[in-house]
Amino acid sequence: MPLSYFLGLSAIMFTIGVLGVILRRNALVIFMSLELMFNAANLVFVTYASYYQVLTGQIFVFFIMAVAAAEVAVGLALMVAIFRTKHSIDIDQMSSLKG
Amino acid sequence: MPVIGTIFYVFLGIVAIGSALGMLINRNAIYAALFLVLNFATIAVLYLALGAPFIALTQIIVYAGAIMVLFLFVITLLGAEKLPGYEPIKGHRLVAIGMALVFLVELALFYFVRNQTTGPIPFLSAEFGSPKNIGVVMFTEYLLPFEVVAFILLSATVGAIMLTKPDRKVPVNLPQQQD
């Protein structure tokens, strides 16, 4: 398959992830959309690793996965903590920054 | 490229995009999570096709196995699947979708106008993305980032615990001094 296939797929997944972040109200679904965006990027990395026959891309994907895991852990802990006070994970209710 | 290969890839592509869209649209959070699991699995297969077996399995184990399970735990913990109503902010949906289309167009332009790389993925040997090769590169060239990532994971663990710790006074027992 040509390179453009994987790049196109990645682009579409990334865009769907962004739309998910912008359009969904549930904070957890927003997180999941973030993961989708990560995956889109991972796909590009692996694609180019194969294209150039260099393993660096795959190593980087490994690290991204590790960091994403850490981030998810902390993020979900945050959501739990917020839920304790607000009793909701509707992100529109966390609008204290309103000026 | 044989036809079966093309069909295979097209099928995978459709499943990946479809599951992503499913995650986007579905109101029920659990269904969204499950769609995402499907997406991850598809991506893992694509990794296999790209000659990265180690990464593919790592994807399954870490992403689909650990992260999504964690998500599902939290969703069920918080009762989030019962979130009512879907009220977007006024004008948001249209603007967002419009901008997304613009974004896609831009990326396409990037590829066609600015890109120098094009062409098929070359044929890869089975040894290319094997754990042995990855291990060699990881522990020689990228040892420092490896250790740093370990550190990051440690701090994330500690952070997660700290954030969810309830405020509770723990009685402290001092050892009595005995002369």
Added chain:
Amino acid sequence: MLLQETVMNSTFQLVPLVVLLPLLGILLNWLFGKRLGEKGIGSIASLAAGGSFVISVLLALALLQNHEGARVPLFTWISIGTFDLSWAFRVDTLAVTMMLVVSGVGTLIHIYSIGYMHEDVRHQGDPDRFRRFFIFLNLFIAAMMILVSADNFLVLFVGWEGVGLCSYLLIGFWFEKGEGGLGNAKAAKKAFTVNRIGDFGLLIAIFLIFWNFGTLNFGEVFAMVPAVAEGQPGLLMAITLFMLLGVTGKSAQIPLYVWLPDAMAGPTPVSALIHAATMVTAGVYLMVRSQVMYMAAPAAQEVVAWVGALTALFAGFIALGQFDIKKVLAYSTISQLGFMVAAVGLGAEVAAMFHLTTHAFFKALLFLSAGSVILGMEHGLEAGNHGHSGHHDDPQDMRNMGAIRKKMPVTFVVYLIGALALAGIAPFAGFFSKDEILVAANQGNMAIFIVLVAAAFLTAFYMGRQVLMVFFGDARTDAAKHAKESSLLVTMPLMILALLSVLGGALNLPGMHTLEHWLEETLIITHPAEFIVPIAVGSLVVALVALLLAYLVYGRKPLANAKAADPLAKRLGVIFRWMNQKFMVDELYQAVVIGPYHKLADFFANPVDLGVIDGVVNGLGSLTTSFAGMLRKLQTGFARTYALSIFAGLILILVYILTRI
């Protein structure tokens, strides 16, 4: 010989002290005045002024030896390119003459003020203001000395402005008193503002001099005048006429004399010192100093002479219709200044300086004596009010006086001497000085001569009227009945001034012409003074006739009581009312100049300043506020909106990368 030379050379170096001694007096009074008490304050101030006088005398003695005088520079003030202006003192006969007059009369008035202000601050109710008065008086002497000892136009202007400032400060000394609580302050403001108009003229003249001559130094400018006059004939006329505008302001000529009668709101020593003897003569001094310029512009000289003559006559008429004792003297001052200005215009500068000096003596004497009379009347008011709750008669209104000579004999005698001197009766000082001016007019311009003679007639007449109204007849009010002679501190300077008024004629007696020879060194004498007997006798006759007429009108049948109408009022009817109302000049100015100016200022203040300028500024403010309000809507608080904007930024960055790199 060497000793003599060094002595007189070094004497000239003393000239900065004439300015510094009064300044030292100010400093001492300012810092230590409260502790020293009234006597101390007065002594320091008087010693400062007296010190100036002593220095002036020393300078005069040195000048007797060394006629040319000297230029004593102090420091360089402005040095730009080729233009060098230094603060220098000029010691020559003209300057020293003025210095002697200013410091001499000034010292006497300082001494007088100790006694006068002691009473006055108690009468007005603020004993702590005593110190301020003497500080201002010393400041005035300092400024006047700067003016007369200046070596260039700019330093003269500094002194000019300084005396204007002191005039303002001293007229409005009792700033919270006066009509409606504002009267004195308004008078002070009027003096300052009207003087400003004159100063504007002087400034334009100085600018023209600077621009065309390239220097402001007296010596250099006057040396260049003939050359410039040939090159640009209209220029000198412009300079001199603008200078005349300044002179009409400071020396109270038509059209800017209106501040001087209002200035009588200040305490009497102020009127004596500033508005009779010294500050108002600054204009005359300026013109005498710039004599060379006037001689090069004969048309301007003509204008000057007519301005002076008309002022003399006009003010004389107004003086005739006034009832306030000080107002009569004020208009008399304007009239006599008109004589001096006319003399300058006729080319008789020596006569002008002579009259300036004698006028300083007897006008200061008259004002101070009037002050003494007013003090006596105030005493009488308080004494009379012990019996019944007083209705306050104006202690300055002549109609409330009468038979003062019985109660205040010393004041009466000195006042009489002053009045006779002013009227021009021989052998008092005024006779000689006025006669010289009349001679100059006779030889120069017959029309002016007639006007001046008429003014002299009026002078004698209104002085006779005043003396008869105040000192003769019967006491018309309780205040007059209980008037008391003033203390020695008050009357001693009066007696000295009276002596000077008697002997002052000796300054320039016909035949000896001491003053003329003295001033020859500095001035160009075009018409040496002559004593023409017919004119002298004629002027004496005119004065005597006027006095006789005054006696006939006011002396034989004195006013019956305070409310009686002036006998002239019946005879002259409307004309008398006009004279009393100062020919409505103030009202005219109000209608023609001040009223429209206020409207213009109102216009600029309200629609323009408040409306447009404030509108623009406030509008900018409210524009910013509304803009901020619009921007505020961006901060929705929703994280999704922020994410959207981040996405938008991302797209824009991609566009940039797409098109640039």
